[in-house]
Amino acid sequence: MWIFKNKSSLNIRSVPLVLASSFLLTVFAFLPNRGLSVILGLYSVQEVKPKVFVWIPDDVIDQECDPNFTRAATAGFTLTAHGVAVIDTSNSPMHARDLLFEIRRRTDLPIQYVINTSAAADHMLGNEVFTDEQATLISTKAAQAEMFEYRQELFDREHSEQGFRLQARMRGFHVTPSTKTFDEKMMLNMGDQEIRITSLIRSGTSPDEAVVYLPSAKTLFLGELYDNKYFPRVGSRDVHRWIEVLRQVEGWDVDTYVPGHGAPGNKKDLVDFRKFLEWLVAQVDMRLKQGQTPEQVQRSLWLPKTYNWHAADLAPETVADVCRQLAPPAPAPVPASNQPEGR
Numbered sequence: 001m002w003i004f005k006n007k008s009s010l011n012i013r014s015v016p017l018v019l020a021s022s023f024l025l026t027v028f029a030f031l032p033n034r035g036l037s038v039i040l041g042l043y044s045v046q047e048v049k050p051k052v053f054v055w056i057p058d059d060v061i062d063q064e065c066d067p068n069f070t071r072a073a074t075a076g077f078t079l080t081a082h083g084v085a086v087i088d089t090s091n092s093p094m095h096a097r098d099l100l101f102e103i104r105r106r107t108d109l110p111i112q113y114v115i116n117t118s119a120a121a122d123h124m125l126g127n128e129v130f131t132d133e134q135a136t137l138i139s140t141k142a143a144q145a146e147m148f149e150y151r152q153e154l155f156d157r158e159h160s161e162q163g164f165r166l167q168a169r170m171r172g173f174h175v176t177p178s179t180k181t182f183d184e185k186m187m188l189n190m191g192d193q194e195i196r197i198t199s200l201i202r203s204g205t206s207p208d209e210a211v212v213y214l215p216s217a218k219t220l221f222l223g224e225l226y227d228n229k230y231f232p233r234v235g236s237r238d239v240h241r242w243i244e245v246l247r248q249v250e251g252w253d254v255d256t257y258v259p260g261h262g263a264p265g266n267k268k269d270l271v272d273f274r275k276f277l278e279w280l281v282a283q284v285d286m287r288l289k290q291g292q293t294p295e296q297v298q299r300s301l302w303l304p305k306t307y308n309w310h311a312a313d314l315a316p317e318t319v320a321d322v323c324r325q326l327a328p329p330a331p332a333p334v335p336a337s338n339q340p341e342g343r
């Protein structure tokens, strides 16, 4: 497995900067790895299988993006006889340009397809960069509808009272929904690489999320359905159905699982993530059954105490979302006409 780090060009005027950077490198070499990454804002690219690459951003809170999606998502690409297919485009056109830069270091072939695993903005806000490359943007029909909704919702936020801040943060962003859709499955035959896209999670109010399977490479891109050592966003995703889906893909002929956040994992890493979800559900369920309110559960269950993972800032929301799903519905208010009359 090869790991590439991005490099920038150097000229004579950069020398003082390079010396300062060398000093910082020396200083930060003695700090934990994450400290170094945050300072330099690096990403890495792993060739997980021949001609299958994963672009992995460091855990950095981006300032120039939607404040609801400040953490760049992992993305990928595969080079085939018929051109390039890209899987997800991260949370900004700037990161998508990093991704394009890494593709162009390796090939001049046309970028045929961009596949969005879901409508999550941190996985599709880079789409516009690949429209410039004449790529066809693919997602499920439901995810496309969610992308259009997001674009409208973002417009509304930008034109609200404090919207000028958001406009400044997202200057130059053009939300670009998918251009080609499918319902449940789609197959792309790209010569030496077959790509199978399948919608797996849809149920009730869950967002529509697809996985991208490269059978000959035994590699599966799971988007938001799998985070590797990052606390996940649960949102309205049905957590029981989610666990079922993870069990299902654990049985597939796959040895490399690419997450929506974090580095590629093996089967054991995926199982660990599924076990985390099962543990979380059991913990929340137990506390609710003991009579704790959802607010008390959120206060008593501090996930980073048990799991030393990235995105600790998301941990309270992760618990809150599971509480919302598992808490018994509040009793309906008694209509005024049925209430005993006071004196």
Ligand SMILES: [Zn+2]
Residues within 6 Å of the ligand: 073, 120, 122, 123, 224, 260, 261
């Ligand atoms: Zn994400």
